[in-house]
Amino acid sequence: MEIKKGIAVSPGISIAKSLIIDSEDYRIPRRSIHPSQRVAEVQRIRNAFKDAIGELTRLEAAQDPTEGGKIKDIFAVHLRFLHDRSMRKKMTDLVHAELVTAAYAVSSVLREIAQHLSKSQDAYISERAADIYDIERRLLKQLLGKKRQAVEHLTEEVVIVARELSPTETAGFNREFVKGIASDAGGRTSHAAIVARSLAIPAVVALEDFTACVNGGDTVIIDGNRGIVIVNPDDETLRQYEQYSREFVKLEHRLDAMRQEPAVTRDGTKITLLGNIEFPNEVDVVLQKGGDGIGLYRTEFLYLNTETEPTEQDHYDAYAQTVCGLAGKPIVIRTLDLGADKYTQSKRFVREPNPFLGLRSIRFCLQNLTMFKTQLRAILRVTVLGDVRIMFPLITNLHELMQAKMILRDVMEDLDEESIPYNRDVPIGIMIETPSAALTAYSLAMDCDFFSIGTNDLTQYTLAVDRGNELVSMLYSSADPAVLRLIRTVTQDAHKAQIPLSICGEMASEPEYVMLLLGMGVRTLSLSSPMIPEIKQVVRSVRLQDCNKVARKVLSMNSERQISAYLRNAATKILPEAF
Amino acid sequence: MQAGDSLENVVCEMELEIRNSDGLHMRPAMRFVDIANRFDSDITVSNGETNVDGKSIMQITMLAATFGTKLKIKAEGPDARAAVDALRELVEDKHFDEPTPNQ
Numbered sequence: 001m002e003i004k005k006g007i008a009v010s011p012g013i014s015i016a017k018s019l020i021i022d023s024e025d026y027r028i029p030r031r032s033i034h035p036s037q038r039v040a041e042v043q044r045i046r047n048a049f050k051d052a053i054g055e056l057t058r059l060e061a062a063q064d065p066t067e068g069g070k071i072k073d074i075f076a077v078h079l080r081f082l083h084d085r086s087m088r089k090k091m092t093d094l095v096h097a098e099l100v101t102a103a104y105a106v107s108s109v110l111r112e113i114a115q116h117l118s119k120s121q122d123a124y125i126s127e128r129a130a131d132i133y134d135i136e137r138r139l140l141k142q143l144l145g146k147k148r149q150a151v152e153h154l155t156e157e158v159v160i161v162a163r164e165l166s167p168t169e170t171a172g173f174n175r176e177f178v179k180g181i182a183s184d185a186g187g188r189t190s191h192a193a194i195v196a197r198s199l200a201i202p203a204v205v206a207l208e209d210f211t212a213c214v215n216g217g218d219t220v221i222i223d224g225n226r227g228i229v230i231v232n233p234d235d236e237t238l239r240q241y242e243q244y245s246r247e248f249v250k251l252e253h254r255l256d257a258m259r260q261e262p263a264v265t266r267d268g269t270k271i272t273l274l275g276n277i278e279f280p281n282e283v284d285v286v287l288q289k290g291g292d293g294i295g296l297y298r299t300e301f302l303y304l305n306t307e308t309e310p311t312e313q314d315h316y317d318a319y320a321q322t323v324c325g326l327a328g329k330p331i332v333i334r335t336l337d338l339g340a341d342k343y344t345q346s347k348r349f350v351r352e353p354n355p356f357l358g359l360r361s362i363r364f365c366l367q368n369l370t371m372f373k374t375q376l377r378a379i380l381r382v383t384v385l386g387d388v389r390i391m392f393p394l395i396t397n398l399h400e401l402m403q404a405k406m407i408l409r410d411v412m413e414d415l416d417e418e419s420i421p422y423n424r425d426v427p428i429g430i431m432i433e434t435p436s437a438a439l440t441a442y443s444l445a446m447d448c449d450f451f452s453i454g455t456n457d458l459t460q461y462t463l464a465v466d467r468g469n470e471l472v473s474m475l476y477s478s479a480d481p482a483v484l485r486l487i488r489t490v491t492q493d494a495h496k497a498q499i500p501l502s503i504c505g506e507m508a509s510e511p512e513y514v515m516l517l518l519g520m521g522v523r524t525l526s527l528s529s530p531m532i533p534e535i536k537q538v539v540r541s542v543r544l545q546d547c548n549k550v551a552r553k554v555l556s557m558n559s560e561r562q563i564s565a566y567l568r569n570a571a572t573k574i575l576p577e578a579f
Numbered sequence: 580m581q582a583g584d585s586l587e588n589v590v591c592e593m594e595l596e597i598r599n600s601d602g603l604h605m606r607p608a609m610r611f612v613d614i615a616n617r618f619d620s621d622i623t624v625s626n627g628e629t630n631v632d633g634k635s636i637m638q639i640t641m642l643a644a645t646f647g648t649k650l651k652i653k654a655e656g657p658d659a660r661a662a663v664d665a666l667r668e669l670v671e672d673k674h675f676d677e678p679t680p681n682q
Contacts, residue, residue: 073606084635086637087637113641122602125604
């Protein structure tokens with residue numbers, strides 16, 4: 001039994017046999033196979049050779065021999081290697097003698113050759129190692145590519161183990177059979193994590209060298225609630241988890257059952273619960289979970305998924321699909337929030353010594369007007385399709401807000417000239433994510449239509465803690481009195497200025513904060529959609545007067561530890577099974 | 580050069596020097612095994628203590644033979660002599676049709 005700790009990115013428990021998806025770009029870890037699998041693995045090597053030979057023969061034939069024949073020669077050399085029986089035999093012998101996977105055998109034999117060559121004193125010969133790596137990649141592509149395709153044709157339940165998964169790959173998983181995901185790389189906000197969450201597949205990421213600790217077919221438990229994975233659990237652990245899993249499913253069903261019930265406190269105050277989304281197809285999940293609309297539509301995915309910059313039409317198509325899917329329910333589209341931990345493929349981002357204090361988000365947009373205007377045009381064009389609102393992220397002062405609004409007006413004028421319709425009165429809001437914005441909320445409120453507090457960034461900027469840095473991450477807590485006082489200030493100022501306010505950070509999806517936030521005057525929460533039913537149940541279980549009491553009490557406390565303990569205790573009394 | 584006693588199983592050995600500047604890299608290795616594979620005889624190539632199969636491009640490449648390296652070629656089989664002659668022609672006379680340091 002081996003237990004590994006990572007980051008929980010999608011809740012739920014799954015127990016199944018592992019299916020490992022290696023990537024040809026990385027070192028293939030040594031994995032054992034059962035003696036009965038030997039014949040099949042050897043056959044996989046033969047097939048990989050056969051297919052690689054076919055591929056290379058076609059490539060070689062397609063080369064123009066008049067062009068010096070150099071490239072043709074390279075393919076011809078690679079073909080000789082693939083036809084080399086003694087090399088293939090070395091690989092199949094390795095599978096037989098040491099019970100390793102086809103991918104490992106192929107990779108280790110070729111890497112040995114490559115390493116031998118690169119040791120040569122002669123530069124011309126040592127450079128030939130690159131040819132060997134090329135042959136390795138070609139064979140692994142055959143072996144692993146087939147495996148990746150095989151994920152689409154699963155016939156039994158598995159948990160997927162991979163170094164890294166792309167959002168597209170994750171989105172293509174068959175939910176009937178893919179029961180969980182564990183990956184070496186990734187973070188809470190990585191795109192694969194967000195897709196896993198929206199598909200409700202339990203997932204744990206950032207497990208570092210997990211792919212090297214598992215063999216295909218090992219039983220793996222994925223605990224997407226606590227961020228733990230267990231390989232080959234002992235009987236006792238397995239029993240515990242089966243029990244835990246059953247209870248969790250029961251709770252989920254009970255929560256889903258109250259989807260149609262309104263989010264109203266016991267004393268009759270209506271609370272609006274919205275979903276945070278990233279991809280157009282997540283709208284369905286939000287509605288299915290009982291969300292009243294979209295409080296945060298992140299638009300970075302258009303940039304992160306492709307090699308080339310998205311066109312206005314790319315933006316428009318994605319937004320139009322999302323807006324139409326909501327059938328009139330409100331949606332807040334947040335303009336690009338690139339930079340810091342989210343980069344595009346383009347080289348426009350210079351590596352900065354301190355990216356979180358650097359050129360990110362609205363600052364980046366204000367310096368890249370062509371890109372910014374392209375997005376604003378697309379957003380304005382979809383305002384006629386539904387209840388669309390625009391939100392600018394990371395505003396730190398009034399000047400930035402005025403600049404952003406001025407650019408929006410420029411774009412509106414362009415549309416006027418071209419007689420393209422849009423909603424002239426589209427509500428314009430800002431995210432309150434920095435202490436400077438929180439402290440000047442009242443003046444900002446005079447120039448915008450709504451606020452949304454991004455508690456993740458607000459917490460990290462207020463406490464000066466990078467929560468991705470494990471040396472200081474224990475200092476990160478939204479229950480810190482400093483953070484809570486800022487949230488209090490913002491809610492009061494929004495109230496005074498009579499503009500609506502919502503909370504869209506992770507704080508909104510944590511049950512223990514619900515009473516406090518309602519008590520501080522928050523009436524709209526925007527959260528990741530799988531959490532909507534649970535938060536709704538908390539809302540339906542509380543009375544506003546009790547929430548007010550909790551908020552008063554908490555705001556008089558001056559220690560994060562005391563506040564966390566108090567909130568947890570208060571929430572446990574309301575909804576014991578959620579904790 | 581020494582010849583075996585029976586016509587069916589001749590053993591033929593010869594020392595060959597690599598004369599092209601870039602040594603026995605990929606393309607020369609390919610030409611070497613292409614010629615070696617035309618013969619029925621078993622062909623062993625030695626570079627010092629290392630003995631490899633002259634018909635395997637992987638093994639020939641592993642020799643990492645550079646300009647000036649002396650390789651021992653040993654052919655064993657009915658067409659051993661012809662095999663060694665053909666390989667000698669490729670390595671020493673034609674030097675793989677590649678430039679030598681004097682050119």
